[in-house]
Amino acid sequence: MSPHTCSVKSLHEELREKLNTGDPAHPWCRQKASEIFDLVHDVSQGQAGGDHLDSIIELAGHLTDQGPDAKCRELGQYVTGFVNRNHEEFLSHIHTHTCPTGHCPMLTPAPCQMACPAGIDVPSYVTLVGQGKYAEAISVIRRDNPFPWVCGLICTHPCEFMCVRGRMDSPIAIMDLKGFAAEKSMSARQYVNPEPLPDNGRKVCVVGAGPGGLTAAYYLALRGYRVTVIEALPVPGGMMMVGIPRYRLPREVIDREVSMIESLGVDLRLNTRFGTDATLDSLRSEGHEAFLLAIGAHGSYKLMIPGEEEFKGVLPAVPFLRRVSLGDHRMPGRRVAVVGGGNVAMDAARTSLRLGCEEVHILYRRSHDQMPAHHEEVVEAEEEGVQFSYLTIPKEIQGENGKVTGIVCVRAELSEPDESGRRRPVPVAGSEHVIPVDAVIPAIGQEVQSQGMEGFEQVDWTRRSTIRVNTVTMQTHQEGVFAVGDAVTGPATVVEAISGGKKAASAIHRYFEGIAQPTLPSVPVRRRRLAHFEAPAALKTDLQRPQMSLLGNERRRVTFQQVRLGLDDAQAHNESKRCLRCDICIRCGRCVEICRDKMGIDALCLGYLDFDNPGPTDLRITAERCIACGACATNCPTGAMQMTDQNGYRVLSLCGTVLNRLQLEYCEICGAVLGPARYHDYIMKRVRDISPEMSNRRVCLDCARSRSGGRHAEITPPRE
Amino acid sequence: MSQYFLFQDQKKCIGCMACVVACKSRQKLPRGPLPSLIVTVGPKWVGHLPRTAFTFMPCFHCENPWCVAACPTGAMFQRGEDGIVTVNPDLCVGCKTCISACPWGAPQWNPETGKAVKCDYCHDRVKTGLEPACVTVCPTRCLYFDTPDRIPEIRRERYARARAQDF
Amino acid sequence: MTFRQGQKVEIYRRSDDESWEDYMEEFMGMHGIITDPDTSKNDPDALIEVSLDEKGTHRLPQDCLRVIGQ
């Protein structure tokens, strides 16, 4: 946790402490002070309205001006000063329901939302999908990411790695639900833009129409800026369009989402390269006052082996994939060797197969286990018939008549782990062999191409040849110039570029408005507070992550049709019910601790609560053991654990999951609700030694009192 | 049995509830919990006159308290020095077991704090030489707080009679 | 050490890398999961994506990380 504590929380606690210890003592002051306390309480719960802060200041003013004693006046002054000093933090609690320090339990975002680089409110949209409100889900997502459809298909989904349900069985299919909602609302024509603010007349130029640049353009346009995006290629989308192959991300998906951004009035100029077709001066003279560099990492590392420059047929993965995306569907060769074991290598190999290549080899220097490509990608490549040669190091490219004829490789063995634990491939002497191929596709990494960027003289570059920025604001060393995406991180992911674009948009806005820039990374904003679904523990446990159906393998080998076919309605709805709603339950573990350590009952088996040492989870065991005392619910700081009486039953539920349901008993005398029999038994067992015969008593508190009051009554005839 | 005793002379009580209110306000309780209560019995016809009795019902601070036995957390306890039965709010988890266990409904539920509260004979006041809040405010002076041996003779008798009806 | 997707890691020391920023001091001692290692060639010098428990997802240099647990 951050060393800085939340000001709202500390004022809340201070006032509570004061009131509890009888301070201030004067009843009028107490009244005012407790009104202030209630308002601060609302703020800390994210339930405050726009006028809460004014009311707090006004009440504090009353205390200061009309306070009958010094203590009272001091308190008024103190509150006023405190609120003024921490004005921004209070406003963020009120307007965005965000506690910037993450200390207010009711405002803590779920781990999936925290993990999403763009900070999407995952539990809210997952819930909306479950309710069939797809368009609403999309508008929640687009508050933080204007590419829900793209990301719903190809995101690296860090959220799913942090998903709490993953500690129980498997993570929620957060990404697939996003793609599902986007497709549904797009096809229902309900995928719409929010209303932008009126034109503010200021112009911003974005260089590069990848996800980073377009995201910034979207959020700037919504804020009323006039945005020009210049793009060197004839298509928008950056690596989404010219890197990621069509069988993973159909072109229409990018087209539709980009056109949503264009329709906000963003001026998208294709075939315009910065440095040649446009310069800093030409753009400045058009009135652009701020610049965002989002040029990606489109350069390729070389293999540095003989023959690489000499023969036709050597084409690095990035230009190869770009060529294919731009419509050149000629195969690179009948037999192709892709060098490298990463995601880009898989994409290049699978693309080659689809272009009709007869043999596609992936040559990788280390072993299968060490391949950096995502597991799924490797499996799909294997299924489609890509041949993998592990522990194979390319030495030389051979050719005849200027064309590639083969690649000379040596086999390698892995060394014993060195000090850093890394096992290096060591060439085996005499293991040279030639793999006959007529095309070689190096896929061993990309770099940022800085050529053409010289116009931005003060922009500083790192030793990794990326643009140096402050990663909180994405500002470069040159005033008014910002940079995002692969150009600052090196080859990374779409969602990180989007996250950068969003941060840059708000930093550019602050730059224009002259507002101080933040120094700490922002905490994601919760967009909704939706009620949870009610579901029995058995259903919650038994639902499984859906298996997405894939296109048939024959079709996959020969066409660029989408491989992953998406979820159907029932799968999506059930998946959303699996979500544990970690935006409500903050996994503090208080409930478990109380039931186990204080009550000695141990009815809650929620091993998933702990990130570091997750234990087993059994939602069904509660119904066997729980006595429905309600102590867990009483002490739950967020209301996630609830105990209610419903139709003759006492029900314990956690974020809507019904953990226990026991029939209620009623007072023999007045019919008032008593607890369930199991609760009664628990108590009777404990007091058996004092009064064994009491065990059948079913009398409520009030009746017990008045009955014994009656026994003590002395009604005697008036004295003579 | 606690070393103290709170005795009500029902003859004098007019059912004004001042004691009930004083008790609540000392413990700063919200709506709901009533650690002490005046139970109104009657009116009944006694001879040819309607009579009402007002019974003061705080906690009896039993010798062997049900609530203490029932409480799983040790929050409800009997003070060693004077036998007063009281709750340690830091330990209480709000399971309400004590409330359900007490045959006289003495422990009460404070919905604001989610913890049990009860009559504790105002031991904080008593320690400083004051009387319990209820005793102090009673306009008819019908409440007496003292050690049992100093409760006047007839009242002890009357009390004994009252308790005898109970069992 | 090469990091793999899904590994649990600890930020066990300050990085010597130029990409280490002031606000990252707060991350010291925190635990997280590798969400996007270098997916082209396991480059030990690349910045990699780590999702920290309760502190969001960040690109960090690898010299501050070590694998914990399994």
Ligand SMILES: Cc1cc2nc3c(=O)[nH]c(=O)nc-3n(C[C@H](O)[C@H](O)[C@H](O)COP(=O)(O)OP(=O)(O)OC[C@H]3O[C@@H](n4cnc5c(N)ncnc54)[C@H](O)[C@@H]3O)c2cc1C
């Ligand atoms: C083959 C491949 C597969 C990938 N798969 C995935 C995946 O599945 N999931 C994922 O999350 N990420 C994936 N990525 C990474 C992802 O595509 C990038 O991280 C992301 O697109 C970076 O966005 P960006 O906006 O920074 O840059 P880019 O998307 O690279 O966009 C930069 C744009 O700037 C333009 N530009 C460059 N220089 C100039 C100039 N001088 N003037 C004008 N325009 C210029 C470029 O033409 C380009 O359109 C993949 C990358 C590749 C190469």
Ligand code: SF4
């Ligand atoms: S269970 Fe739901 S709320 Fe919790 S982390 Fe997973 S998706 Fe997010």
Ligand code: SF4
């Ligand atoms: S209500 Fe049930 S689960 Fe909660 S503390 Fe009581 S026994 Fe345990």
Ligand code: SF4
């Ligand atoms: S349900 Fe349990 S773990 Fe979740 S917030 Fe409430 S007390 Fe904490």
Ligand code: SF4
């Ligand atoms: S409510 Fe508090 S005092 Fe009463 S039994 Fe439960 S823990 Fe003990």
